[in-house]
Amino acid sequence: MVASTGPRAEAYGRREPQAGARREAGAALLVAATPAEAAVLLAGAGGPGEVTVVCLESGGPQERQAFERAASDSARQGRRVRGEPRVLASRDDAAQAVLAELRTLRPALVITTGPDAPSGGPAADPGAERRRTAAASAALRAADAYQRESGQPLLVDCRDPALTDATGTGLRPRYALPGTWLIRGNDGRLSAYLPTAGAVLRWTESVAGRWSGPERLDAPGLLPGLTVVQGPDGYVRLIGLRRTEGPGGAVTVDVVCATQYQTGRPAGPWHSLGNPHRAEPERGRHVGFPVAAFDDDGTLHVFLRNDEHTVNTRHEKSNGSWSSWQHLRGTRTADELVALRVPDGRVELFARLRDVPGTARWSRTGRDGAWAEDTGPGVHAAADSLAPAPESGALRYRYAGTGELCQWQWNAPGPVALLSSEAMGRVTGATGVDIGGWACTVLVTTDPYGHCLVGFHVDGRPDSGVWWSGTEQWCLVPPAVVRDGRGRLTIAALGADARLAVTRRMPGGQALDLGPWA
Structure with a gap:
């Protein structure tokens, strides 16, 4: 099957850069509301090269001192900070001001917060949340515009200071990168998929083994996270979150899905799977990032952390239609879910717990049975380490408290180091x-x-x-x-x-x- 319609595939890297312009390896632009927020974001900005910091506001003396300390810590860890935070020239059109910075710096990475903090998240007051949203939205719009005009790929890393949970506090990704982003198609060729603001970047291997790309698979409003899953038919599903701003500043966030049928061909159109909080869009802004897995009969299951920090799920039926969202009541979860196919062919969900150490597990008795929760699978994962293994029903993670890398096999009494x-x-x-x-x-x-x-x-x-x-x-x-x-x-x-x-x-x-x- 070949998709005849769908997002436009726009080639990158074919336009000549401006005279004298050069992309510095590792260059990053950090966009924050205030120097205090920039100081927190610097804690997650590891890597080579320099980071330039811009803010919507100048902040007070204590904020700037906090930033100076964070910049010194960052330099000791290998990431240099270029000067002091610069205040954007225009707050009325912050996206244009960020775009001007991108044109000058030509970075490979933009670091900012998520535009919609989780419910009960780090925004302590409505004013702080508005400023954070304004900075993140400006960064996303500018990143999208910069890639369209320059032809240069640009990754966007949205992070949020997490609330205290069973594993402590930390700076955590707001939108997840795909754990599996290198895929073998039905014709044996490989494709790579990574998210950016408003699009998916796709690299494609030719028959001769050479690579082309990245191409831009347009998805207006797509937030910079992605789940990539491949079904028994070999087709690839791309799943993410789309953020749409309406009249009067109203914001809608929905789960979207597109299908890649053949290697290098256009992907199918993005379909909305909605949001468990459809009747309450404000609550829908604060959902987690979707994960998904296929049963061995080809049924696709999608799971999403809702505004209450419990889980909702829906699945694609055999006729191509989708079930309604179902609420899996149970323990409150962190923003860390893993869906996987277990040895008997069913899909199970694992989620790191939010309020106590450990991991919850949801499974069904038979393909049409009710979902049931088990909070005792013996998986105690450190934050941001839980991942599916290629072995059926296996998980990999770092053990909470020690950081030791472990593997847990389906129904095993404990992990293996x-x-x-x-x-x-x-x-x-x-x-x-x-x-x-x-x-x-x-x-x-x-x-x-x-x-x-x-x-x-x-x-x-x-x-x-x-x-x-x-x-x-x-x-x-x-x-x-x-x-x-x-x-x-x-x-x-x-x-x-x-x-x-x-x-x-x-x-x-x-x-x-x-x-x-x-």
């Missing part, structure tokens, strides 16, 4: 890789400095030992790994300049030897 003190990011992997005559699982993640870290163990036997090795490739987003149409192991990363970098396993060897990043 993956023997890495360096793994810091979420871990993804690919199974069935022949290493020395053994079928092995290859793992990829990032080390404390943001470089790609690669490990492997025998399929299904992480307890037999994991062998880890580092690389020199720095990652703007967590790396991805898959076996291509010829069975070759392929690892992809996004470098500090927002360009795709790919390495493949060297042919003919018995070890896990990787070729140069290209």
Whole structure:
């Protein structure tokens, strides 16, 4: 099946840059309401290069002192801050002022807050929330406009200071990046999908193994997060949140979904799946980010943290229509959900708890049974570490309190350590890789400095030992790994300049030897 209509695919990288303009590797623009807020955002701005900070307001002396301390801490961690925060020239048209900064700086990354804080989130008063929303909205609109006019890809990282929960406080992503963003299509070619403001960026492998892109899959209002899932039919579903501003400043947030049928072809149109708070749009602004998984019969299940910090779900029926939103009552959850297919072919949901340590699990008895919650699967995950493993029904995470990397297999009494003190990011992997005559699982993640870290163990036997090795490739987003149409192991990363970098396993060897990043 080929989609004949859908979002426009707009090629990047084909326009000549302005004379003398150069994109500095690792350059970032941080957009905040005040210097105090910028100081908090700097805590999550790791990586090489410099960050330029702009604010809507100048703030008072104490705010500027807090910013100076944060800038010093950031410099010690490797991210330099370029001067003091600059106040935007125009608050009446903040998006144009941010766009002017983007034209001058030509960054690879924009850092800001989410325009809609979670309910009960860090905005202590309506005025603070309005200022935060104004800064984030200006950053998103400017990032969208800059990419359209320049042809340069630009990632947007929206973060919110989290409330105290069972794992403490921290600066956490407001919109999730896809854990699996490198996909093998039905024709064996690979595609990479990453979100930005108002679009999805797509890179595509040719038959000859060369890469083109990124192309811009237009999605006006799309917030910079993405869930990517592939069904039994090989088709890829792209799922995210869309933010629409209406008359009088009214804001609507809805879950949207598009389908990629064939590699490199236009994606299908974006369809709205609505919002559990459809009758209360203000509450709907504060939902979490959707996750999804397919049953083995091809039913797609979507899950969403609602304004009450419990979970709603809906699924696509066999005739292509969607069920209504169903409320899964139970324990309050944090903004960290994982949906996965378990060995018997059903989908289960795992969610890190918000108020107590641990992880809740929702499952059904049979395909049409009622959802039931189990708060005792024995998974105690640190914040922002919970991820699905390629083995059916398995989870990977860092153990809360110790940070030790673990794997939990479906219905196991406890986790297995993956023997890495360096793994810091979420871990993804690919199974069935022949290493020395053994079928092995290859793992990829990032080390404390943001470089790609690669490990492997025998399929299904992480307890037999994991062998880890580092690389020199720095990652703007967590790396991805898959076996291509010829069975070759392929690892992809996004470098500090927002360009795709790919390495493949060297042919003919018995070890896990990787070729140069290209």
